[in-house]
Amino acid sequence: MLPAPPLPLTTERLVLRTVVASDSTAIGAYCADPEVTRYLPFPALDAEGLAGRMQRLVAATAPSVPGEFLALAVTHDDVLVGDLMLRFTDRHGETDPPAIGELGWVFAPEHAGRGFATEAARALVDLAFTHYPLHRLMARLDPRNVASARLCERIGMTREAHTREDYAERDGSWSDTAVYGLLRREWAAA
Ligand SMILES: CC(C)(COP(=O)(O)OP(=O)(O)OC[C@H]1O[C@@H](n2cnc3c(N)ncnc32)[C@H](O)[C@@H]1OP(=O)(O)O)[C@@H](O)C(=O)NCCC(=O)NCCS
Known part of the structure; x- marks a missing residue:
């Protein structure tokens, strides 16, 4: 068992903390928006x-x-503006700690364009490499998700791959995947 991370995290403008049941209204508002969930692995959420x-x-x-994840609510002036995820995807051997983490993010459109997602994701990257023995962070996204790709680049990730038609969409069509990565040594050097 790995210890729980030291939370909350505080950045210049944001607080990152665990998600609580009363966040449901704020998270439900943006997760019900089909524009927000367009490139997410779930449809616009009903109740x-x-x-x-x-x-x-x-x-x-x-x-x-592997398979377990950390979810964080991101608040600005006590208003929930988005949520982040760090999911362990792999490890070297059965008894080794996780070595690879996948990042994910969803932010409310009314709080977009102010750098909140970038500021929060940077704090999560720092937490991932300081609290966990991870070797690599990665993000997978639809290459048409330009906002998410730009976010990956702003936090120092490298676009490593573009795989073709490997993601089954809900309507039966196939989408491409862009893979971004950030190694521990790159994070440390930055
Ligand atoms: C992906 C997502 C989180 C990106 O949101 P975002 O608002 O573009 O990201 P930020 O909050 O970091 O804001 C960055 C923008 O604000 C601008 N900005 C303003 N002030 C800034 C600051 N202080 N610091 C950094 N950027 C700032 C940047 O220039 C940038 O705009 P640009 O992309 O036009 O150059 C958001 O589009 C989203 O939630 N999408 C839906 C869910 C989704 O698809 N998730 C990813 C699945 S893979």
Whole structure:
């Protein structure tokens, strides 16, 4: 078992903390927007979908093994502006700690364009490499998701791959995937 991370994190303008049940209204508002969920692995959420997502986010406080994740609510002046995820995807061997983490982010459109996602993601990257023994962080996204690709680049990730038609969309079509990566030594050098 890995210890729970030291939270909350505070940045210049934001607080990053675990998700609580009362975040449901704010998270539900942007996750019900089909424009927000267009490139996410879930459709715009109805009440049932939101209840399931909230249950998973609230429980995601102390990931330890591959498949588990840390979910963070991001607030600015006590208003929830978005949420972040760090999911462990791999490790060298059965008994080794996780070595690879995948980043994810969803921010409310009314708080876009102010650098909040960038500021929060940088804090999560720092936490990932300081608190966990990770070797590599990565992000996978639809290459048409320009805002997310720009965010990856702003936090120092490298575009490493573009795989073709490897993601099954909900409507049965296939989408490409862009893979971004950041190695521990690159983070340390920066
Ligand atoms: C991906 C997502 C989080 C990016 O949001 P964003 O608002 O573009 O990102 P930021 O909050 O970091 O804001 C950056 C923008 O604000 C501008 N900005 C203003 N002040 C800034 C500051 N102090 N610091 C950094 N950027 C600032 C930047 O120039 C940038 O604009 P640009 O892209 O036009 O150059 C958002 O589009 C989103 O939630 N999308 C839906 C969910 C989704 O697709 N998630 C990813 C799935 S892979």
